[in-house]
Amino acid sequence: MIFTVRDASLRVLLIERGKPPFEGDFALPGGYVREGEDLDQAALRELAEETGVTGLYLEQLRTFGAPDRDPRGRTFTVAYLALGPDLPTPVAGTDAAKAHWVPIETALSYELAFDHMAILKEGLDRARAKLEYTTVAAAFCREPFTIAELRHVYEVIWGFPLDPSNFRRKVTKAADFVERTGEFRTPETGRPAALYRRxxxxxxxxPMPRSGDVGREAYPSPVTA
Incomplete structure (x- = not known):
């Protein structure tokens, strides 16, 4: 599955299946491993064929193999998690009729084909957890970026606002998380903002825990898109 931050919301790539089973239903993009391919190669090829998207952060999630997950017979799926910044409009291909960037709240309300809802939920949990102990949040930002843009990634994925001052302190003190470029971006109003790269x-x-001293503000409700 592929996540991106687009139009100020966390979105997942879903396809509309173009053939049975589950024709017309939403599903996560995927396909079969070809002879001579390893799993990573197959994941990258399917990503490009069904969506037109390439060059993303990619990692293996886990294998799903419930006996009744596919009405055509016993199958096993090796799920991958891909992350990228403000990705372009996808191009559907092979068995996908259409491809869409769907806000995560909307996607979680759908009845997805096969066992893809379970895969989606596990992938979302993995992405949220990885922001706590890895630097992968920067993969959602186009370089160079500001600390405010990086904070926005955390807020959108975690679903609640963070205190700007505390967040800046945590990020800039974390070892080799971000590097200053020496350049600044001048907004329409306010002071110039320093630019960073991963x-x-x-x-x-x-680490950056979702609770504790990250600096969650006392807002009455979480951030929604």
Whole structure:
């Protein structure tokens, strides 16, 4: 599955299936491994064929193999999690009739084909957790980015606002999370904002827990798109 932050909301890529089973239903993009391919190669190829999207952060989620997950017979799916910044409008292909970036709240209300709702929920939990202990949040930002833009990624994915000052302190003190470019972006109003790029670290130290001293503000309701 592929997540992106687009139009100020967390979105997942869903396709409309173009053939049975579940013809016309929403599903996560995917396909079969070809002879001579390893799993990563197959995931990257299917991603490009069904969506036209390439060059994303990609990691294996886990294998799903419930006996009744596919009405055509016993199948196993190796699910992958892909992340990218403000990705373009997808292009459907192969067995996909259409492809859409769907807000995560909307996607969770659908009845997805096969067992794709279980895969979606597990992938969403993984993405939210990874923001706590890795630097993957920067994968959602086009470089160079501001600290405010990085904070927005956390707020959209976690679903609640963060205190700007505390967030900036945590990010800039984390070892090799971000690096200053030495440049600034001048907004229409206010002071120029320093620009950053992703640092060399893969793990976030110290971590950024969703509770505790991250600096959650006392808002009455979570951020929604």
């Amino acid at each position: 640092g060399s670290a893969a793990l976030l130290f110290p």
